[in-house]
Structures are given as structure tokens and as C-alpha cells.
Amino acid sequence: MVRQREFDVDIALDAAMQIYWEKGFEATSLSDLTSRMGIQRPSIYSAFGDKKELFEAALRKYTTYHSSNVRAKLQNRSSVKEGFRTLFEGIVEEGYSESCNRGCFCINTMVELAPHDEKFEILTREHQMYLSAIFQEAIERGLRSGELETDMNAKALAQTLVVSLIGLTVLMKSRPERSFINNSVEIILTLLK
Amino acid sequence: MVRQREFDVDIALDAAMQIYWEKGFEATSLSDLTSRMGIQRPSIYSAFGDKKELFEAALRKYTTYHSSNVRAKLQNRSSVKEGFRTLFEGIVEEGYSESCNRGCFCINTMVELAPHDEKFEILTREHQMYLSAIFQEAIERGLRSGELETDMNAKALAQTLVVSLIGLTVLMKSRPERSFINNSVEIILTLLK
DNA sequence: ATCATAACATACTTATCGGTATAATATACT
DNA sequence: AGTATATTATACCGATAAGTATGTTATGAT
Numbered sequence: 351m352v353r354q355r356e357f358d359v360d361i362a363l364d365a366a367m368q369i370y371w372e373k374g375f376e377a378t379s380l381s382d383l384t385s386r387m388g389i390q391r392p393s394i395y396s397a398f399g400d401k402k403e404l405f406e407a408a409l410r411k412y413t414t415y416h417s418s419n420v421r422a423k424l425q426n427r428s429s430v431k432e433g434f435r436t437l438f439e440g441i442v443e444e445g446y447s448e449s450c451n452r453g454c455f456c457i458n459t460m461v462e463l464a465p466h467d468e469k470f471e472i473l474t475r476e477h478q479m480y481l482s483a484i485f486q487e488a489i490e491r492g493l494r495s496g497e498l499e500t501d502m503n504a505k506a507l508a509q510t511l512v513v514s515l516i517g518l519t520v521l522m523k524s525r526p527e528r529s530f531i532n533n534s535v536e537i538i539l540t541l542l543k
Numbered sequence: 544m545v546r547q548r549e550f551d552v553d554i555a556l557d558a559a560m561q562i563y564w565e566k567g568f569e570a571t572s573l574s575d576l577t578s579r580m581g582i583q584r585p586s587i588y589s590a591f592g593d594k595k596e597l598f599e600a601a602l603r604k605y606t607t608y609h610s611s612n613v614r615a616k617l618q619n620r621s622s623v624k625e626g627f628r629t630l631f632e633g634i635v636e637e638g639y640s641e642s643c644n645r646g647c648f649c650i651n652t653m654v655e656l657a658p659h660d661e662k663f664e665i666l667t668r669e670h671q672m673y674l675s676a677i678f679q680e681a682i683e684r685g686l687r688s689g690e691l692e693t694d695m696n697a698k699a700l701a702q703t704l705v706v707s708l709i710g711l712t713v714l715m716k717s718r719p720e721r722s723f724i725n726n727s728v729e730i731i732l733t734l735l736k
Numbered sequence: 737a738t739c740a741t742a743a744c745a746t747a748c749t750t751a752t753c754g755g756t757a758t759a760a761t762a763t764a765c766t
Numbered sequence: 767a768g769t770a771t772a773t774t775a776t777a778c779c780g781a782t783a784a785g786t787a788t789g790t791t792a793t794g795a796t
Contacts (some may be wrong), residue, residue: 352762352763352764352765352770352771352772352773353761353762353763353764353771353772353773353774354762354763354764354772354773355772355773355774356762356773356774373659374569374655376567376569376570377569379752379753379754380753380754380755381752381753389774390773390774390775390776391754391755391756391775392755392756392757392773392774392775393773393774393775395755395756396772396773400754400755401754401755450658450659451657451658452658453654453658457654457713458654460713460714460716460717461646461650461651461654461655461713461716462567462654462655464644464716464717464718465643465644465645465646465716466566466643471716471717471718472717474716474717475717475718475719478714478717478719479719479723482723502730503726505726506726506727506729506730507730509723509726509727509730510707510726510727510730510731512710512714512727513707513710513711513714513727513731514703514706514707514710515710516709516710516713516714517705517706517707517708517709517710517711517713518706518710520650520653520654520709520710520713521653521671521705521706521709523653523654523657523658523664523667524653524657524664524665524667524668524671525657525664525668526668526671526672530672530675530702533696533698533699533702533703534699534702534703534705534706536699537695537699537700537702537703537734538703538706541730545740545741545742545743545792545793545794545795546741546742546743546744546791546792546793546794547742547743547792547793547794548742548743548744549743549744549792572782572783572784573783573784573785574782574783582744583743583744583745583746584745584784584785584786585743585744585745585785585786585787586743586744586745588785588786589742589743590743593784593785594784594785737796738795738796739794739795739796740793740794740795740796741792741793741794741795742791742792742793743790743791743792743793744789744790744791744792745788745789745790745791746787746788746789746790747786747787747788747789748785748786748787748788749784749785749786749787750783750784750785750786751782751783751784751785752781752782752783752784753780753781753782753783754779754780754781754782755778755779755780755781756777756778756779757776757777757778757779758775758776758777758778759774759775759776759777760773760774760775760776761772761773761774761775762771762772762773762774763770763771763772763773764769764770764771764772765768765769765770765771766767766768766769766770
């Protein structure tokens with residue numbers, strides 16, 4: 351039965367993700383969304399629900415995409431240290447190259463919505479926990495292979511690297527001098543020894 | 544000549560700071576501002592300019608207040624290490640105790656406005672640079688007194704602590720388990736040795 | 737006491753906000 | 767072919783956004 355949808359839900363959601371990522375929840379209007387997604391207002395409501403539900407779907411899409419991205423960066427290297435270096439330096443390069451520094455959609459949401467909306471407090475927290483688990487696995491791999499010989503707890507170290515990555519990502523938004531960032535990255539990476 | 548202002552500009556600005564700090568720029572309406580500041584709309588415009596100029600004034604007030612707060616925490620201790628511990632643990636306690644976790648107004652602005660408004664990119668960057676300088680002074684004091692004997696560059700170390708503090712402050716918005724934060728703080732503070 | 741001036745409270749303007757009612761259109765099933 | 771149903775585009779809704787015009791009130795200078 352019935353007429354079928356003319357747009358691809360996943361492509362539309364990706365477009366929504368891009369604009370929410372760039373502008374945040376409040377600063378993005380439904381007109382922004384319709385023009386970027388290439389569909390009309392009622393199509394958004396029927397496919398995704400209201401503005402906030404669409405935002406949640408976009409953020410969920412982002413976190414899965416981001417998780418697998420991070421995992422890939424850490425796994426596609428034989429050296430764990432090099433994996434983390436690639437990850438951290440990637441954030442830095444991205445920050446300096448893009449004209450508008452979007453940063454990390456999840457971190458942006460942690461700042462904008464988590465304090466006022468429990469759903470996003472949980473969603474963003476869980477993503478950070480997941481990243482921490484990915485980091486921990488990588489560190490434990492390095493310990494087993496003998497590449498790392500730190501006496502620090504792998505979990506605690508992973509958590510610290512998550513905190514550092516958040517700090518770097520956020521600080522990049524103010525476009526500080528490269529030396530500031532480079533200095534920090536070097537010291538953070540010395541934790542992996 | 545002429546009628547004199549019935550409200551205290553500084554008190555009104557403080558009220559504006561509180562609400563902007565709590566809700567951010569976009570989510571704060573002029574009605575929010577008038578009710579919290581206790582003055583009428585035209586009074587805001589005549590005393591502070593438009594919504595964004597008021598925001599800028601509020602942020603400037605915050606950064607000076609915040610800088611001196613941080614400086615005090617680091618200086619009112621004989622031990623530099625204890626000073627940093629007080630600072631970091633203060634952020635953590637604040638985050639868990641407040642019902643709405645406002646975090647740091649400057650960091651919030653770095654995320655919300657810096658990527659889209661050069662004025663705030665500069666303003667927020669300069670505040671972080673200033674904090675870094677305060678941190679560096681404290682570290683150098685510790686080196687001179689013999690309390691610290693790190694072989695790391697004091698400036699680079701200060702910059703790393705700024706990055707870590709940003710990361711902690713932001714992550715607190717998702718209210719992670721205490722152990723996550725405590726682990727991180729301990730490892731970050733081991734950089735000071 | 738009068739006058740010039742600026743702060744005040746009220747009420748308004750224009751634009752845009754998020755969200756929806758409506759009617760036309762297209763498709764799958766009988 | 768006809769019918770039921772969901773999608774589409776258009777146009778609209780009330781509410782609220784930021785910002786301002788207006789007339790009243792208070793004060794310092796003459």
C-alpha cells in the first residue's frame with residue numbers, strides 16, 4: 351500500500367547531523383534544517399519527530415560513527431603509541447584546517463544540553479565511557495605486547511587520555527598558537543611509556 | 544542634570560552573567576534577562592547595548608573574577624602541588640554539588656560562540672593564555688623553592704594543565720562516576736613532580 | 737519654579753520561531 | 767480501475783524573539 355518516501359532517511363539524517371554539529375541545537379532553526387536536508391517541514395516531523403528527537407537521532411548517528419573512527423585510528427597501527435599520536439594530532443590538524451571549527455558533536459552537546467537535559471547527560475556520558483573503554487583496550491594491548499611498560503593502571507590512564515582529548519578539542523575552538531597545543535600533546539603522550 | 548539611574552549597573556551585570564553562564568547565549572532570552580536583572584528592556588539597551596554586547600560585558604566580568612579566583616587558589620598555599628590539587632578538586636566538587644552544572648562560563652562560550660564569532664574566539668583564547676601564565680608562575684615558584692623537580696618545561700607543563708582542566712570541567716557536565724574523575728585527577732597531578 | 741535631559745514603564749513592531757492543518761499526489765493492494 | 771493510505775508541498779498557526787517608539791517621571795542647572 352501507499353506512496354513511498356522520496357528521500358533517503360539516512361542521507362537526510364546525515365545532513366541534519368552536519369548542521370547540528372556546526373551550529374548546535376538552539377542556533378539551528380527548522381528552516382536551516384529543511385534547506386540543508388532538502389525536504390519539507392512535515393517530512394521531518396513524520397520521519398524523525400520534533401526538533402529535539404531529530405537532534406538525538408543525529409547525535410546517535412555521530413557517536414557510532416565517531417566511535418568506529420577512533421577505534422580504527424587506534425587499531426590500524428602496530429604501535430599503540432603511534433595510534434594515540436595519530437588520534438591526537440588528527441584532532442589538532444582538523445581544528446586548524448577547517449574554517450569553522452566544529453570540534454566534536456558529542457562534546458558540544460555535553461556543554462550545551464547535558465546540564466539541562468538528563469537524556470543528553472546520559473547519552474554523552476556513555477559515549478565518553480565507551481571511548482575510555484576503547485582507549486583502555488589499546489593500552490592493555492600495548493602492555494601485553496611489551497610496547498608499554500607503565501606502572502599506571504590502564505583504566506585510569508585511559509580515563510586521563512579521554513579528559514585530555516576533550517580538553518584539546520575544546521581549546522582548539524579558540525585557535526591557540528600551535529606551540530601551545532603541540533607542547534600539550536607531547537606531554538600528554540609521555541603518559542604512555 | 545537629569546534623572547539618575549535607579550539600578551546598580553554592576554549588580555545588574557552580575558545577574559546577566561549568572562543567567563548567561565547558566566543557559567548560554569542563544570538559550571537566554573531578553574525576557575529571561577529583564578526578569579533576572581530586575582530592570583526593563585530599554586534600560587538594558589541604554590546601559591549595555593544589545594544582547595551580544597551585554598553578553599560580552601558579562602563574559603569579561605566573569606574572566607576577571609575567574610582569573611583572580613584561580614590565582615588566589617594557587618597562591619594561598621605554601622605548597623604548589625597542594626594549590627593545584629585544591630584547584631582541580633574544587634572543580635570536581637562544584638560539578639557534583641550544583642544541581643545545574645554550569646561549568647566555566649568561558650569554556651561554555653568557547654564551545655558555543657568562538658567558532659562563529661572572532662571576537663569571542665580571541666576573548667576566550669586570551670583567557671586561557673592568561674590562566675596558562677598563572678599556572679606557569681606557580682610551577683616556576685615550585686621549581687625555585689625546590690618543591691618541584693620536574694625536568695619538563697614549565698610553560699609546556701602549565702599548558703598541559705590548562706588542557707586537562709578544560710577537559711575535566713567539560714566532562715563534569717555529563718556527571719561521570721566519581722572514580723573516573725578521581726583517577727584522572729590523580730594522574731594529571733603526577734605530572735607535577 | 738522652570739526647563740532640559742535622561743531614565744523609566746508600557747506597549748508596540750517586525751520577523752522568526754517550532755509545529756501543524758489541509759489538500760494534492762503517488763503508490764500498493766484488492 | 768478503484769480505493770485506502772502515506773507522502774508531499776503550501777500555507778498557515780499562535781507564541782515568542784530581539785529591539786524600539788512613546789509618553790511619563792524624576793532630577794540637576796539656571
